[in-house]
Amino acid sequence: MKLSHIISAAVLVSACVCTTTANAQRYGDEYRDDSAFAKMTQKLGRGVANIFTGVVEVPKNISSEWRKSDPVTGFFVGGAKGIGWWGARTAVGIYDTVTFPMPVPANYEPLMEPAYPLADQWGKQLPYFDKTY
Numbered sequence: 001m002k003l004s005h006i007i008s009a010a011v012l013v014s015a016c017v018c019t020t021t022a023n024a025q026r027y028g029d030e031y032r033d034d035s036a037f038a039k040m041t042q043k044l045g046r047g048v049a050n051i052f053t054g055v056v057e058v059p060k061n062i063s064s065e066w067r068k069s070d071p072v073t074g075f076f077v078g079g080a081k082g083i084g085w086w087g088a089r090t091a092v093g094i095y096d097t098v099t100f101p102m103p104v105p106a107n108y109e110p111l112m113e114p115a116y117p118l119a120d121q122w123g124k125q126l127p128y129f130d131k132t133y
Contacts, residue, residue: 039108040100046115047096054089056117058082089117 061082066074092112105111114120 036103036108039103043096043108043110044100046110047093047098047100049116050089050093050112051097052093053117054086054093057085057089060117061085088112 058079059082062075062078064074065078065081068074069077089112092110095111100108
């Protein structure tokens, strides 16, 4: 491939990114959150995140079972549950990544609740963005 073709492609991609960024800044969050494109990208992001963070289900379930019972039972029962949830979360992540352009299930909803392995930690707003501080 010629260098001129590579430079032309880089310029084209840069122009597309700049145009998309300018449009995103022009419209408010209410526009982006309800658009089909935003829901598609959220589904894609959720899928990729679940593929790479599905392994977090193992220590999460060990910890959960450990608190419910004793350490040995927590390790073995939680480990078995965690491996199962890891496989399920990874499979759902692959499904979301492959089917992100399609509104399946309806309206790009997550197949698994919570949508991320540590949703209660990852969903919290950082203190310096909170208006009370």
